Amino acid sequence: MGDIDDALDRADREGFTREPPKTLKGRINFLVRQLKSTRAVAEALGVSQRSVEALPQG
16 A cells, blocks of 8 residues: 555656556657656656657657
8 A cells, every 4th residue: 555655646746637648659648748858757667868859759
């Protein structure tokens, strides 16, 4: 139960006003908007920038 409580507290601190996207495309686009670049997303995910850029953007 502690993990769930921690996740809820973190989500509350981050100010989510709706559920995060569920699809891969939606999640990547969300991260690109939040982190401002595909390079930052790639670094956060531990993949190459090309891997992020190869995913469909929308």
